[in-house]
Structure formats: structure tokens, C-alpha cells
Amino acid sequence: MNISDLDMERLIDAISGAVFPVVFEGIGDHTAPSELRERANLNSEIMGRIMGVLLCGDEVGQEVFDLIDRSVGHMKASHAQSFGELLGPGGSLSKIHKL
Structure with a gap:
């Protein structure tokens, strides 16, 4: 078998799935958006x-x-889009949204 x-x-x-919990360990409700x-x-x-x-591939x-x-x-663009939806104005984690 090969890669x-x-x-x-x-x-x-x-x-x-294995990396994510290590990188985001300690994140909570009071974590600043810049830290996220x-x-x-x-x-x-x-x-x-x-x-x-x-x-x-194999070599x-x-x-x-x-x-x-x-x-x-590619990963940074994907993450930026996802986090923009969460942290941007009106995003589900946005302070503006919660006011």
C-alpha cells in the first residue's frame, strides 16, 4: 500500500480533527477575536x-x-472566510451582533 x-x-x-483541539485549547467565551x-x-x-x-504522493x-x-x-483563505462569518459585523460571535 502507498500514500x-x-x-x-x-x-x-x-x-x-486531531490538530484542531490542540491549537484551540483554552479558547473560551472571553477570548478576543484577534486571538481566535x-x-x-x-x-x-x-x-x-x-x-x-x-x-x-508517494515521493x-x-x-x-x-x-x-x-x-x-488555501487553508488561510478558507479559515479567513469561516472566521469572517463568525467574527465579522453581524457574525454569530460578533460583539456588534450581541448588542
Whole structure:
């Protein structure tokens, strides 16, 4: 069996499920939005690096650097959109929304 034989989406979901609680440990109701965004960026960086290596398939070569950069960018954009919906004006965690 090779890495390329695995279901990458399922593998990434499993790894993400393991990384998320570690990165966001200690977050609570009084956590500042800036702290949430900082943790989201860290999570994006970690998951992007992991994704970049996994996307290389069975052999990791020089292309890993480009794949990591693209994967981190993709993860940051995805997280920014999700957290924008939560923390932006009118978002479910927004102070403006709660007033």
C-alpha cells in the first residue's frame, strides 16, 4: 500500500480533527477575536504544511515547497472566510451582533 492509495480527504479530515483541539485549547467565551484569528492562522499553517507533503504522493521532491505554499494559502483563505462569518459585523460571535 502507498500514500497515494489512501483517501486524502478522509486522511486530512482525521489529521485536522486531531490538530484542531490542540491549537484551540483554552479558547473560551472571553477570548478576543484577534486571538481566535491568530489561532486560525496557526491552524492554517500547520494543516497547509501537512497537506502540501501529503499532496506530493508517494515521493516527496522539490515540488513540496510550492505545494506547501499553495496549501497554506488555501487553508488561510478558507479559515479567513469561516472566521469572517463568525467574527465579522453581524457574525454569530460578533460583539456588534450581541448588542
